[in-house]
Amino acid sequence: MATLIPATILTGFLGSGKTTLLKRVLHEAHGSKIAVIENEFGEENIDSDILVQEAGEQIVQMSNGCICCTIRDDLRATLADLAAKRRKGELVFDRVIIETTGVADPGPVAQTFFMDDEVASQYMLDAILTLVDAKHANQQLDTRQEARRQVGFADQIFISKADLVSADELAALQHRLAHMNPRAKQSVVHFGEVPLSQVLDLKGFNLNAKLDIDPDFLKADDHDHDHDHDHDHDHDHDHDHDHDHHDHAHGEHCNHPHHHHHDDDVKSFVYRADQPFDPAKLEDFLGAIVQVYGPRMLRYKGVLNMQGIDRKVVFQGVHQLMGSDLAAPWGPQEQRQSKMVFIGIDLPRDILEQGLKQCLVA
Known part of the structure; x- marks a missing residue:
């Protein structure tokens, strides 16, 4: 049976640095040819400095041998088209990275890999990566469900622009993200400088991969409860059964940096x-x-x-x-x-x- 093509979904809110990260991966992935699928409403297309554009072509060859295409129809058709060209030897690539738009919900993108037999027979979904902009994250998470869903779906979270916030604000954000998604490993990244080992072959969708739950999340009541005893922010996972029943307004007007209780x-x-x-x-x-x-x-x-x-x-x-x-x-x-x-x-x-x-x- 032919080896399945690994696919990575890259998501994150507008301005979080997806394109910067992608460019870095494309420049660094020596020996690995990557096909990038972009939703065409991305905040910027992968810069023209690494594209060799052919007029009117949906699929463009990059100067480093990678290829890039925009989704014209739907993702399923685009993936099928790429796989067909690869089989015929018209295109050469080892893996696929799908960059979603900033406001996209990664759910339907992930489901494409399981629900469509043609796609499932040729591709293996490796992981969903989510970029979070430390400076604007709280506001985005407070106001946009798509941003919260992107965090919930992630196998790996990259926090960008951490140098623009204080250490306390960063810690509070990491705490909030861990409550939303304890499965995802969090890494602080600067200007898209991420080791490839954190981006590719994470096997986040591999059933036999170990159950990754942030160990600090599981024992969070050992070290964090002293911040705000009275805010019942669902640390004690075996005992507090009432944390789902909060009035949704009550976290909104508390804004001191140690207040971790956002009722997401x-x-x-x-x-x-x-x-x-x-x-x-x-x-x-x-x-x-x-x-x-x-x-x-x-x-x-x-x-x-x-x-x-x-x-x-x-x-x-x-x-x-x-x-x-x-x-x-x-x-x-x-x-x-x-x-x-x-x-x-x-x-x-x-x-x-x-x-x-x-x-x-x-």
Whole structure:
């Protein structure tokens, strides 16, 4: 079977530095030929200094051997067209990077790789990268759901323009982002200077890749609670079941830098269980949940301890699309614990937790 072409989705709000990062990757990826797909309403096209433009051509060759094209029809058609040209030897490239517009929701872009058989048979979605502009992030996250969704979908978050804010403001932003998405690794970047190892081959969508949850997020109550005891900002993941029921206005007028409590609609929570799951019950429950809440479920992933199965079961999903796979056997000394993270828009945590609990073997 032919090797699948890895694809990366690059997203982030206007002015966050996507094009700067992309240019750097294109200049640095020596030995790797990259096809870049741009949504044509990008804030600027990849600069003409690295493009060899052919009049009227949708696909242009770059001076460094990479290629670039804009989406004229839809993404599916563009991907199919690129793959067909590659098969015929008309184009040479090893991987694809899709740069979305600043206001795009990465969800439908990610779903294209799973829902369309032709695309799925030729491409493998590697990761969603989100750029966040430290200077304007809070305002964008407060006012634009697309910005919050971009954070919720990310496998890797790059924070740009951190030199324009204080250390306290940066820490508060990182804290906020971790609450929205504890799966995504965060890196502060300057002028798009990012090691390629943080951009390519991250395997964020690989079911067998380890369950990445920021370890500080899981033990956050050990070191952060002293900032503002009285603001109930959902650190204590096993006990505070009321954090989803805030009045949405009440974080808005508090603006001192240590106040981490933005009541974002994109939130995450982690569920853990020591008893094994009943496989049939869990499958039924998760199937029902994605039917009802799928549009609001951005990313979810877990390593599960299933009754009667000696190996870990890894599952993950995007919106209504969910997959699972057998992973490594449980080690003889290893604690068999299920661990799941859900990232979504106003997800009913209490319903999810109660339902999951009912799927455990008594």
